[in-house]
Amino acid sequence: MVLQIVTLKSDLPEDELLNRAKERENNFKSISGLLQKYYVKTSKDGEYGGVYIWDSLQSLKNYQESELAKSIPSAYAINDMPNIEIMDILFQLKDSQ
Template identity: 30%
Template sequence: MEIVFATFESELEHDAIEETMRQRAKQFRAVDGLVQKYFVHDRERDRYGACFIFDSEESRDAYFASDLSAGVGAAYAVKGEPAVTNAHLLFPLRETEGLPETA
Protein backbone atom coordinates (compact mmCIF):
# COMPACT_ATOMS: atom_id res chain seq x y z
CA MET A 1 0.00 0.00 0.00
CA GLU A 2 1.04 3.56 -0.66
CA ILE A 3 0.53 6.57 1.61
CA VAL A 4 0.43 10.17 0.38
CA PHE A 5 0.27 13.14 2.72
CA ALA A 6 -0.51 16.43 0.98
CA THR A 7 -1.15 19.87 2.46
CA PHE A 8 -1.76 23.34 1.05
CA GLU A 9 -2.55 26.92 2.00
CA SER A 10 -5.85 28.35 0.79
CA GLU A 11 -7.35 31.76 0.15
CA LEU A 12 -10.73 30.41 1.34
CA GLU A 13 -12.14 30.61 4.87
CA HIS A 14 -12.24 27.48 7.03
CA ASP A 15 -15.98 26.83 6.61
CA ALA A 16 -15.74 27.07 2.82
CA ILE A 17 -12.80 24.66 2.75
CA GLU A 18 -14.57 22.10 4.94
CA GLU A 19 -17.75 22.37 2.86
CA THR A 20 -15.74 21.83 -0.34
CA MET A 21 -14.07 18.78 1.21
CA ARG A 22 -17.46 17.33 2.15
CA GLN A 23 -18.89 18.02 -1.32
CA ARG A 24 -15.94 16.34 -3.05
CA ALA A 25 -15.89 13.30 -0.72
CA LYS A 26 -18.40 11.41 -2.89
CA GLN A 27 -16.09 11.70 -5.90
CA PHE A 28 -13.21 10.29 -3.87
CA ARG A 29 -15.28 7.28 -2.82
CA ALA A 30 -15.35 6.31 -6.51
CA VAL A 31 -11.55 6.47 -7.04
CA ASP A 32 -10.24 3.01 -7.94
CA GLY A 33 -7.65 1.79 -5.47
CA LEU A 34 -8.18 4.57 -2.92
CA VAL A 35 -8.59 2.57 0.30
CA GLN A 36 -9.07 5.58 2.58
CA LYS A 37 -8.71 9.34 2.63
CA TYR A 38 -8.47 11.44 5.77
CA PHE A 39 -9.27 15.13 5.31
CA VAL A 40 -7.02 17.19 7.60
CA HIS A 41 -6.39 20.70 8.95
CA ASP A 42 -3.04 21.65 10.49
CA ARG A 43 -4.32 24.34 12.85
CA GLU A 44 -0.84 25.50 13.85
CA ARG A 45 0.19 26.31 10.26
CA ASP A 46 -3.35 26.81 8.90
CA ARG A 47 -2.76 24.27 6.13
CA TYR A 48 -5.38 21.88 4.81
CA GLY A 49 -5.01 18.61 2.97
CA ALA A 50 -5.34 14.88 3.15
CA CYS A 51 -3.72 11.61 4.01
CA PHE A 52 -4.44 9.14 1.19
CA ILE A 53 -4.04 5.37 1.41
CA PHE A 54 -3.83 3.62 -1.96
CA ASP A 55 -3.72 -0.11 -2.64
CA SER A 56 -0.80 0.23 -5.10
CA GLU A 57 1.61 2.61 -6.80
CA GLU A 58 -0.46 2.27 -9.97
CA SER A 59 -3.63 3.43 -8.21
CA ARG A 60 -1.77 6.33 -6.63
CA ASP A 61 -0.25 7.40 -9.94
CA ALA A 62 -3.59 7.08 -11.76
CA TYR A 63 -5.28 9.34 -9.21
CA PHE A 64 -2.58 12.01 -9.44
CA ALA A 65 -2.91 11.95 -13.26
CA SER A 66 -6.71 12.37 -13.02
CA ASP A 67 -8.95 15.39 -13.53
CA LEU A 68 -10.09 15.07 -9.90
CA SER A 69 -6.53 15.62 -8.69
CA ALA A 70 -5.90 18.39 -11.23
CA GLY A 71 -8.94 20.27 -9.91
CA VAL A 72 -7.68 20.61 -6.34
CA GLY A 73 -5.99 23.96 -6.91
CA ALA A 74 -9.10 25.64 -8.26
CA ALA A 75 -11.53 23.92 -5.87
CA TYR A 76 -9.65 25.13 -2.80
CA ALA A 77 -8.12 28.38 -4.11
CA VAL A 78 -4.68 26.99 -3.29
CA LYS A 79 -1.91 29.53 -2.63
CA GLY A 80 1.56 28.45 -3.76
CA GLU A 81 2.63 24.86 -4.18
CA PRO A 82 1.18 22.00 -2.12
CA ALA A 83 3.57 19.98 0.06
CA VAL A 84 3.37 16.30 -0.94
CA THR A 85 5.08 13.32 0.72
CA ASN A 86 4.88 9.77 -0.69
CA ALA A 87 5.65 6.68 1.36
CA HIS A 88 5.34 2.91 1.03
CA LEU A 89 3.49 1.26 3.93
CA LEU A 90 5.69 -1.34 5.63
CA PHE A 91 3.04 -2.68 8.03
CA PRO A 92 0.12 -1.40 10.12
CA LEU A 93 0.01 -1.36 13.90
CA ARG A 94 -3.43 -2.97 13.80
CA GLU A 95 -4.73 -5.27 11.09
CA THR A 96 -7.94 -3.99 9.55
CA GLU A 97 -10.43 -6.35 7.96
CA GLY A 98 -10.85 -5.75 4.26
CA LEU A 99 -7.49 -4.07 3.67
CA PRO A 100 -5.03 -5.76 1.32
CA GLU A 101 -1.91 -7.46 2.69
CA THR A 102 1.15 -5.22 2.83
CA ALA A 103 4.52 -5.99 1.27
Protein backbone atom coordinates (compact mmCIF):
# COMPACT_ATOMS: atom_id res chain seq x y z
CA MET A 1 0.00 0.00 0.00
CA VAL A 2 1.01 3.58 -0.64
CA LEU A 3 0.27 6.72 1.39
CA GLN A 4 0.04 10.06 -0.39
CA ILE A 5 -0.25 13.33 1.51
CA VAL A 6 -1.13 16.48 -0.43
CA THR A 7 -1.31 19.94 1.14
CA LEU A 8 -2.35 23.07 -0.70
CA LYS A 9 -3.22 26.71 -0.17
CA SER A 10 -6.61 27.81 -1.48
CA ASP A 11 -8.13 31.24 -2.03
CA LEU A 12 -11.61 29.84 -1.39
CA PRO A 13 -13.51 30.35 1.85
CA GLU A 14 -13.69 27.07 3.78
CA ASP A 15 -17.43 26.56 3.22
CA GLU A 16 -17.00 26.91 -0.57
CA LEU A 17 -14.01 24.56 -0.58
CA LEU A 18 -16.06 21.96 1.32
CA ASN A 19 -18.99 22.36 -1.09
CA ARG A 20 -16.72 21.72 -4.04
CA ALA A 21 -15.15 18.71 -2.33
CA LYS A 22 -18.60 17.24 -1.64
CA GLU A 23 -19.65 17.82 -5.27
CA ARG A 24 -16.59 15.87 -6.45
CA GLU A 25 -16.87 13.09 -3.86
CA ASN A 26 -18.37 10.47 -6.20
CA ASN A 27 -15.59 11.05 -8.72
CA PHE A 28 -13.05 10.03 -6.09
CA LYS A 29 -15.13 7.09 -4.85
CA SER A 30 -14.95 5.57 -8.32
CA ILE A 31 -11.14 5.71 -8.68
CA SER A 32 -9.67 2.25 -9.11
CA GLY A 33 -7.09 1.45 -6.44
CA LEU A 34 -8.02 4.29 -4.06
CA LEU A 35 -8.71 2.56 -0.75
CA GLN A 36 -9.41 5.69 1.32
CA LYS A 37 -9.18 9.46 1.18
CA TYR A 38 -9.26 11.82 4.14
CA TYR A 39 -10.01 15.50 3.59
CA VAL A 40 -7.99 17.55 6.09
CA LYS A 41 -7.39 21.10 7.25
CA THR A 42 -3.94 22.00 8.54
CA SER A 43 -3.12 24.47 11.31
CA LYS A 44 -2.03 27.05 8.70
CA ASP A 45 -4.60 29.59 7.53
CA GLY A 46 -6.13 28.62 4.17
CA GLU A 47 -4.22 25.34 3.95
CA TYR A 48 -6.06 22.09 3.30
CA GLY A 49 -5.14 18.68 2.07
CA GLY A 50 -5.90 15.12 1.24
CA VAL A 51 -4.49 11.94 2.69
CA TYR A 52 -4.86 9.10 0.21
CA ILE A 53 -4.30 5.40 0.71
CA TRP A 54 -3.62 3.52 -2.52
CA ASP A 55 -3.44 -0.21 -3.16
CA SER A 56 -0.30 0.28 -5.28
CA LEU A 57 2.06 2.85 -6.73
CA GLN A 58 0.65 2.07 -10.18
CA SER A 59 -2.87 3.06 -9.05
CA LEU A 60 -1.46 6.35 -7.74
CA LYS A 61 0.36 6.99 -11.03
CA ASN A 62 -2.81 6.23 -13.02
CA TYR A 63 -4.69 8.78 -10.90
CA GLN A 64 -1.96 11.41 -11.31
CA GLU A 65 -2.35 11.15 -15.09
CA SER A 66 -6.16 11.44 -14.94
CA GLU A 67 -8.30 14.45 -15.83
CA LEU A 68 -9.65 14.41 -12.27
CA ALA A 69 -6.19 14.96 -10.80
CA LYS A 70 -5.43 17.65 -13.37
CA SER A 71 -8.64 19.48 -12.44
CA ILE A 72 -7.73 19.95 -8.77
CA PRO A 73 -5.88 23.31 -9.09
CA SER A 74 -8.83 25.05 -10.75
CA ALA A 75 -11.50 23.25 -8.72
CA TYR A 76 -10.01 24.43 -5.43
CA ALA A 77 -8.51 27.79 -6.51
CA ILE A 78 -5.01 26.73 -5.54
CA ASN A 79 -2.67 29.71 -5.40
CA ASP A 80 0.68 27.87 -5.22
CA MET A 81 2.18 24.48 -6.05
CA PRO A 82 0.82 21.81 -3.69
CA ASN A 83 3.19 19.88 -1.46
CA ILE A 84 3.02 16.15 -2.25
CA GLU A 85 4.60 13.37 -0.20
CA ILE A 86 4.47 9.70 -1.16
CA MET A 87 5.37 6.90 1.25
CA ASP A 88 5.21 3.12 1.28
CA ILE A 89 3.07 1.72 4.08
CA LEU A 90 5.14 -0.93 5.87
CA PHE A 91 2.36 -2.35 8.01
CA GLN A 92 -0.99 -1.44 9.51
CA LEU A 93 -1.55 -1.41 13.28
CA LYS A 94 -5.30 -2.07 13.28
CA ASP A 95 -7.60 -3.82 10.84
CA SER A 96 -10.51 -1.85 9.39
CA GLN A 97 -13.72 -2.28 11.28
